[in-house]
Amino acid sequence: MPATPEGATAHRSIVLADEAATAALAAALARQARPGDVVTLAGPLGAGKTSFARAFIAALGVKDEVPSPTFTLVQTYEAAIGTVWHFDLYRLTSPDEAYEIGLDEALDDGAAVIEWPERLAGRLPADRLDVDIALSHEGEAREVRLAGHGAWNERGLDFGS
Ligand SMILES: Nc1ncnc2c1ncn2[C@@H]1O[C@H](COP(=O)(O)OP(=O)(O)OP(=O)(O)O)[C@@H](O)[C@H]1O
Ligand SMILES: [Mg+2]
Numbered sequence: 001m002p003a004t005p006e007g008a009t010a011h012r013s014i015v016l017a018d019e020a021a022t023a024a025l026a027a028a029l030a031r032q033a034r035p036g037d038v039v040t041l042a043g044p045l046g047a048g049k050t051s052f053a054r055a056f057i058a059a060l061g062v063k064d065e066v067p068s069p070t071f072t073l074v075q076t077y078e079a080a081i082g083t084v085w086h087f088d089l090y091r092l093t094s095p096d097e098a099y100e101i102g103l104d105e106a107l108d109d110g111a112a113v114i115e116w117p118e119r120l121a122g123r124l125p126a127d128r129l130d131v132d133i134a135l136s137h138e139g140e141a142r143e144v145r146l147a148g149h150g151a152w153n154e155r156g157l158d159f160g161s
Contacts, residue, residue, distance in 0.1 A: 010148040012157045018140040022048050022133075023055035025144065029129065030059035032155055033111055035082045038125050040117035043133035048142055049115045052131065053086055056113055060084055069115075074101050076110075083110035089119035098123075127151040 016022045029039070039056065041049035054066040060079040069075045069088040077084040085106035092098060098120055106112040107125055117124060127150030134143045148157050 008153055010146075010153045010155075010157045012146045012148075014144050014146070015137065016048075016133075016142045016144055019048065019051055022051050022142060022144075026052045026055035027059035029131075030056045033060065033081060034151075035111060036107075036127075037081075037111045037152075038107065038128040039111075039113045040124065040128060040130045041113065041115045041133070042117060042130065043142075044135060047133040047135055049133060050088070052133065053113045053115065057084055057086060060111070074106075079111075081111050085110055085112040087112065087114045089114065089116040092116070092119040095119065095121045095123055125150075 014025065016025060033039075041052055043049055050068045057066050057077055057079075060077075060081055062077040062079050062084065064077060066077070066086065067075065069086055070090065073088060073091065075086045077086070083106075085102065087098075087101075087103070087106070089098060103112075114120075117130075129152040130147040130149070132145045132147075134145070136143045146157050148155060
């Protein structure tokens with residue numbers, strides 16, 4: 001993969017044959033994660049955002065069950081990297097509500113995984129990894145597009161998969 005210039009965005013597209021492939025990618029990305037990181041997870045209902053988040057959080061060393069935060073909007077976990085915040089913003093009524101449920105704190109103090117980032121209407125930090133999962137294949141296969149901005153760009157998305 002060619003080196004990407006500083007300040008640009010690194011892109012990578014990968015076909016994930018099944019849920020295990022999604023989990024393996026999430027774990028590979030978690031191994032590159034640092035305190036303060038933000039990973040957004042976009043894609044339609046049932047795309048695999050929560051499956052990805054579960055594997056990502058588990059790979060950060062969290063042993064707890066990771067329920068979908070569909071109704072609670074957010075769940076937090078303690079990991080070596082700091083507090084890990086898992087948001088599902090599907091039911092958010094306005095971008096401001098995200099701050100009431102701790103988004104600011106999450107961006108300050110830990111790592112955040114955010115399902116349905118569209119609900120924030122673009123109010124996202126500059127340093128982040130965007131993961132967009134599409135149901136563009138038959139059966140269990142998914143196509144994932146990664147876009148690494150800022151600090152994630154500098155890491156080059158250069159991991160095995
Ligand atoms: N390649 C794949 N990657 C991820 N999940 C897959 C894959 N193939 C099949 N699945 C299945 O698709 C479903 C994905 O559900 P999941 O809850 O992760 O979706 P979601 O994107 O979080 O949906 P929602 O928007 O409702 O929160 C699971 O039942 C999972 O087993
Ligand atoms: Mg989900």
